[in-house]
Amino acid sequence: MMQREIKFKSYWKDESSGEVAADTMQIRIGKNSYSAGSQQSNYSELIGFCLYTGLKDKNGKEIYEGDFVRVRTPYRTTQTHEGDNIPNGSYTEPMEPGIRTEEGEVIWRDGAFFIGKEGDSDPVSPISWDNIQWDAESIHNNIAYGWPNRSIWDDPEEGDLQYLLELAKVKNLQDLIDYLSGIEVIGNRFENPKLA
Numbered sequence: 001m002m003q004r005e006i007k008f009k010s011y012w013k014d015e016s017s018g019e020v021a022a023d024t025m026q027i028r029i030g031k032n033s034y035s036a037g038s039q040q041s042n043y044s045e046l047i048g049f050c051l052y053t054g055l056k057d058k059n060g061k062e063i064y065e066g067d068f069v070r071v072r073t074p075y076r077t078t079q080t081h082e083g084d085n086i087p088n089g090s091y092t093e094p095m096e097p098g099i100r101t102e103e104g105e106v107i108w109r110d111g112a113f114f115i116g117k118e119g120d121s122d123p124v125s126p127i128s129w130d131n132i133q134w135d136a137e138s139i140h141n142n143i144a145y146g147w148p149n150r151s152i153w154d155d156p157e158e159g160d161l162q163y164l165l166e167l168a169k170v171k172n173l174q175d176l177i178d179y180l181s182g183i184e185v186i187g188n189r190f191e192n193p194k195l196a
Contacts, residue, residue: 007052009064011190013045020047020191048190053106053113055131058182063127065108068195069115070184071130073100074164076143097143097160099167099180105189127183134180136173139164 010023050065057063076097082090104115106127113127132138143160161173168179187195 007062007064009050009052009066010046011048011050011066011188013047015045022191050188051108053127055113055127055183057185058178059184061185063106063183063185064188065106065113066189067106067185068103068187068189068192069106069127070101070103070186071115072180073102073132074098074134074139074142074180075100096163097167099164103186103195131183132180133182134177136177139176139180 011020012023013020048066050067053063053065055063057069063069074097077095078092079095080090080092102115105117107114107116109116114125115127115130140160143164161176165171165173165176168176170176170179186192189195
């Protein structure tokens with residue numbers, strides 16, 4: 001039998017102060033063994049119980065169900081021009097690259113963790129799909145958008161890389177990779193309900 005660790009985080013509320021505190025519990029299952037451990041909580045009201053996803057965010061923080069996370073993705077859109085004076089009636093051109101920032105809650109749905117909102121009938125994607133570790137080639141390919149030869153990636157004055165560096169407010173390619181890569185936990189539904 002393989003060894004497996006299952007973790008939960010519970011959230012407790014102190015009725016007198018309204019303060020919320022987190023408490024963790026681990027269950028280890030191994031050959032002929034089972035153990036559970038939990039920290040003691042001085043808080044009186046259990047307000048949430050969340051399962052660990054098995055993933056850590058870009059800062060090494062464990063990601064639990066109920067956490068609010070941020071994901072950044074480089075992209076490029078297009079613009080189509082139409083008119084009688086245009087050959088074939090229309091043409092499509094790429095726009096400047098951009099960085100899409102999405103935030104959502106980690107939810108458990110249909111046997112997987114997703115980023116979405118509680119009650120959503122169709123969450124966006126499994127969280128493991130969003131935990132991308134970008135590199136220069138994958139960023140370039142994501143913004144090339146069918147025009148790999150049009151992308152002026154390395155031009156230090158007006159290239160796509162320079163444009164993305166300015167959008168992200170970073171100085172170099174490695175900083176951009178760090179800015180885009182991974183998922184970032186920005187709070188949770190119990191301690192930061194305003195993020196919902």
